[in-house]
Amino acid sequence: MKPLISVIVPMYFEEKIVEICYTRLTQVMSKETTYDYELLFINDGSKDATLTLLLEKAKQDRHVKVISFSRNFGHQAAVSCGIAYAKGEALVIIDADLQDPPELIPQMLNLWKQGNEVVYGKRKRRKGETWFKLTTAKIFYRLLGWLTEVEIPVDTGDFRLIDRKVAEVIKALPEHNRFLRGLVAWTGFRQIPLVYEREARFAGETKYPLKKMIHFALDGIFSFSAKPLKLIINIGLLAVLVSLGVLIYSLVAYLSTGISTVRGWTSLMVVITFLGGVQLVSIGILGEYIGRMYDESKGRPLYIVDKTYNIERQDE
Ligand code: UDP
Numbered sequence: 001m002k003p004l005i006s007v008i009v010p011m012y013f014e015e016k017i018v019e020i021c022y023t024r025l026t027q028v029m030s031k032e033t034t035y036d037y038e039l040l041f042i043n044d045g046s047k048d049a050t051l052t053l054l055l056e057k058a059k060q061d062r063h064v065k066v067i068s069f070s071r072n073f074g075h076q077a078a079v080s081c082g083i084a085y086a087k088g089e090a091l092v093i094i095d096a097d098l099q100d101p102p103e104l105i106p107q108m109l110n111l112w113k114q115g116n117e118v119v120y121g122k123r124k125r126r127k128g129e130t131w132f133k134l135t136t137a138k139i140f141y142r143l144l145g146w147l148t149e150v151e152i153p154v155d156t157g158d159f160r161l162i163d164r165k166v167a168e169v170i171k172a173l174p175e176h177n178r179f180l181r182g183l184v185a186w187t188g189f190r191q192i193p194l195v196y197e198r199e200a201r202f203a204g205e206t207k208y209p210l211k212k213m214i215h216f217a218l219d220g221i222f223s224f225s226a227k228p229l230k231l232i233i234n235i236g237l238l239a240v241l242v243s244l245g246v247l248i249y250s251l252v253a254y255l256s257t258g259i260s261t262v263r264g265w266t267s268l269m270v271v272i273t274f275l276g277g278v279q280l281v282s283i284g285i286l287g288e289y290i291g292r293m294y295d296e297s298k299g300r301p302l303y304i305v306d307k308t309y310n311i312e313r314q315d316e
């Protein structure tokens with residue numbers, strides 16, 4: 001029997017894309033590879049025709065499997081669900097909007113055959129993205145690299161192939177705030193980049209508005225680094241040192257000239273507001289960690305599956 005490859009496609013309000021996405025994936029998987037395959041579409045609570053269209057496909061084609069969530073749980077939850085349901089020897093994670101070309105999958109499979117357990121798409125160029133998104137993404141990946149001990153490859157999205165071994169590790173991770181590209185890097189194994197040009201979105205709009213992007217970025221930072229906490233200590237120490245310096249300066253000035261240095265309101269206000277700011281930011285950082293601990297401690301599921309189609313048997 002031919003080994004099975006699972007292709008995981010999260011979908012959120014992608015009615016304009018279902019058809020072309022299915023066609024291109026099917027074309028590649030049936031014509032350009034020698035493996036058996038399954039296309040796992042995860043409907044992440046879309047309220048448009050995405051699910052209806054997916055079901056039509058599932059009726060016609062046994063390769064199509066659909067898992068539908070009870071509401072929107074987010075991109076990372078949808079991909080995690082795909083990983084949990086996938087049966088393949090290798091899993092390919094790809095966005096629905098064809099920004100990541102499905103035609104690269106055969107190359108990924110070749111690299112996998114050569115013994116690499118993770119093949120991650122590395123974006124050489126991104127078309128059709130705003131200047132703002134490109135710059136913020138660039139800064140974010142550099143900042144993340146500096147903050148974390150795990151080496152998370154820069155300019156890499158979720159478009160990747162992972163071996164079953166890696167999938168099993170990811171499945172066993174209990175964490176809720178998922179930053180999958182980081183988690184995959186964290187697992188280790190043999191990882192290799194595949195450089196490509198990221199296309200513009202085929203149709204529809206990005207599902208990552210600024211707010212979600214910020215949340216996602218914070219997930220990356222706070223789930224992979226405790227450095228912000230250490231940073232707080234350093235800033236605190238620095239503030240103490242500066243205030244000690246000012247104290248000594250004032251004392252010396254007073255003792256040598258006899259004039260006390262009550263010089264004004266401005267400097268006082270600057271110091272007070274600065275320290276107030278530092279304290280609030282510090283509490284905020286603590287809050288981020290505590291909030292995440294709270295999330296984890298509740299132990300709620302990552303997602304709730306409403307219905308599945310063409311999925312015969314559920315593992316675990
Ligand atoms: N997506 C999802 N749930 C969400 C947001 C996005 O399943 O809450 C899917 C979306 O349908 C797409 C992929 O995640 O297949 C990436 O989203 P998008 O293309 O909007 O992100 P961008 O490429 O703009 O970063």
Ligand code: MG
Nearest residue numbers: 095097099201
């Ligand atoms: Mg996209």
